[in-house]
Amino acid sequence: MNVSKAIHERRSVKTFSQKRQPTRDLIEKIIESATWAPTHHLNQAWRFDVFKGDGLLKLAQLDAEIHLDELPADAVETSKTAIIRQRSAKMMQYPIVIMVSIPKLHGRKSAYIEEIAAGAAAIQNMLLAAHEEGLVTFWTTGKLARSKKTKIFLDLAKNEEIIGVIRVGYPESEKTHKKWREKREPVTNKLNWHEA
């Protein structure tokens, strides 16, 4: 697929086919594409954790726990049960979830922000590669990416960042990803030429 076409066609999609699962090979193929992103000193300080099946259920339980922590101490049992059920159901509708994190490298020459920037480029590569394969994706961060509990779960240090929670699957139907966030501000709003 033409790169420009993929860039302009790719859109975040929140609902996925429950009938068709991406294969392990396909997921590894899109992650391999991620690793061709530019990276200062070729540090490649990215890490991909893929969740599916019972692994995804564990992530769903963690996500529910993180959301439970926000409830007031006197919250009733029924609202806790509702949150657990709702969070788990939400997570389990995603065929695959890929967490992208940026471990801090020892003795590296570049700044951590550069590793984060490279990680974001890697994610975009992955989303475009997924699009080419007929997959749809949804990149979020949110409470799951920010929680200390998730860092412990992934064995990351407190000051290391999770930069993406990427849901991946086949589209449920064409309709689900039409007319959602298709517009962009004119590039001239964001562009400055310095010529003199």
Ligand SMILES: Cc1cc2nc3c(=O)[nH]c(=O)nc-3n(C[C@H](O)[C@H](O)[C@H](O)COP(=O)(O)O)c2cc1C
């Ligand atoms: C770092 C990052 C975090 C995001 N987190 C969320 C999120 O928590 N919830 C959400 O609905 N979308 C999230 N998004 C997706 C954006 O809302 C989406 O990419 C944007 O609206 C443009 O839509 P498009 O991807 O279809 O072009 C996130 C995107 C990025 C890059």
